[in-house]
Amino acid sequence: MTTGLASPQDENPxxxxxLSGEWLRWYQVAHRFERKVPAQDRGDIRHNIILELAKARxxxxxxxxxxxxxxxxxxxxxxxxxRETRKPTMLSLNSEIANGEGDTTELIETIADDKAIDLSAxxxxxTWLLGCPIRLVTIARKRLNGIPLDNKEDCYLRRFxxxxxxxxxxxxxxxxx
Numbered sequence: 001m002t003t004g005l006a007s008p009q010d011e012n013p014x015x016x017x018x019l020s021g022e023w024l025r026w027y028q029v030a031h032r033f034e035r036k037v038p039a040q041d042r043g044d045i046r047h048n049i050i051l052e053l054a055k056a057r058x059x060x061x062x063x064x065x066x067x068x069x070x071x072x073x074x075x076x077x078x079x080x081x082x083r084e085t086r087k088p089t090m091l092s093l094n095s096e097i098a099n100g101e102g103d104t105t106e107l108i109e110t111i112a113d114d115k116a117i118d119l120s121a122x123x124x125x126x127t128w129l130l131g132c133p134i135r136l137v138t139i140a141r142k143r144l145n146g147i148p149l150d151n152k153e154d155c156y157l158r159r160f161x162x163x164x165x166x167x168x169x170x171x172x173x174x175x176x177x
Contacts, residue, residue, distance in 0.1 A: 022063060026053040029066070033073040037080055045080055049073045136160055 019027050030049035034042040052072050057064055064072075093108040129137065139153050149157065 022057065023050070025066070026050045026069065029053065029069045029073050033070075033077055036077050041080070045076065048080070049076045052076050133160075 016027055027046075027050060030046040030053075033049060034046045037045045049072070052075075053064060053069055056068075056072055091107065093106070093111075095107050096104040097107055097110070099105040099110075135153075135156060139149060139157050142149060142153070
């Protein structure tokens with residue numbers, strides 16, 4: 001029995017027009033379900049369905065009813081999509097992306113550099129240090145170098161911290177964001 005799927009000039013020994021019996025029915029079931037996968041994988045999924053049907057026939061030792069064959073084909077399709085969705089997406093750091101300003105940027109350019117200076121924080125700290133009391137700067141240098149503070153310096157640091165904490169609390173209470 002021929003299916004007429006292969007052209008007469010096709011000399012391929014694996015053409016489907018030579019199938020008969022159960023194999024032809026399995027091919028017809030597989031052909032019905034192969035459209036549920038992308039075009040590049042249809043041949044593979046067709047063969048996977050036919051293979052699973054042959055394995056089921058070998059296990060049972062009797063012909064497979066068509067509803068069961070459809071169920072097996074549905075399972076093969078579901079397993080295909082499960083594998084496809086679990087594949088990791090690979091990105092190249094050299095691929096270009098839109099940067100929001102109408103230009104394209106390489107993905108590698110968007111990675112944060114741990115050694116880079118945060119200019120806005122640096123400018124804020126520099127501005128803060130310009131208005132900071134000189135005595136507090138000397139205390140900070142002593143702590144940075146590991147030199148212990150005497151009692152007067154420790155009291156001055158504690159007073160300054162309390163005063164700044166009070167300002168922060170008042171700023172958050174009166175100007176909630």
